[in-house]
Amino acid sequence: MELLLSQISPIPSHALAALAAVILGGAQLASAKGTARHRALGWAWVGLMAYVAASSFFISELRLWGAFSPIHLLSIWTLFALVMAVYFARQGNIRQHKIWMVLLYILALLVTGLFTFWPGRVMHGVLFGV
Numbered sequence: 001m002e003l004l005l006s007q008i009s010p011i012p013s014h015a016l017a018a019l020a021a022v023i024l025g026g027a028q029l030a031s032a033k034g035t036a037r038h039r040a041l042g043w044a045w046v047g048l049m050a051y052v053a054a055s056s057f058f059i060s061e062l063r064l065w066g067a068f069s070p071i072h073l074l075s076i077w078t079l080f081a082l083v084m085a086v087y088f089a090r091q092g093n094i095r096q097h098k099i100w101m102v103l104l105y106i107l108a109l110l111v112t113g114l115f116t117f118w119p120g121r122v123m124h125g126v127l128f129g130v
Contacts (some may be wrong), residue, residue: 004126011122017055021048022107025105033094042089046082049104053069055077071112078108 005012007017024045031038053075060069085100124130 001126004122005060007122010058014052014055014059015116015123017048018052018113021045021052022109023114025109029102029105046086049078049082049108053082053108071115072110074112078104081108 004015007068028038028041028045042126056075057071081100081104084096085104088096088100101128115121117127118124119130
């Protein structure tokens with residue numbers, strides 16, 4: 001954890017927010033839907049995800065196009081998907097809301113998160129001490 005906290009900003013807060021989003025999102029997917037608790041935790045999750053996506057634009061470890069990489073395309077998609085998910089929930093289209101939220105959780109958190117553990121990346125060092 002010391003390795004993570006010693007990184008330049010916003011890497012530590014980005015990683016901690018992503019971890020919180022993984023935990024909260026998993027709890028949301030497993031819990032009862034449509035309740036006041038679900039809505040309140042859902043807004044917290046949307047806030048975490050928006051921060052994770054937005055803060056990624058200030059992280060340029062991998063550079064393919066100037067300071068940007070393919071991960072930044074996912075960040076743009078994540079911000080778009082958050083808007084769509086909230087829009088569908090507000091419209092009462094719960095089926096579409098669920099599809100967007102599950103896609104966000106799987107693609108923007110789990111799949112992307114796995115790439116952060118690639119050898120040479122900060123989270124690889126945090127997890128494996130290398």
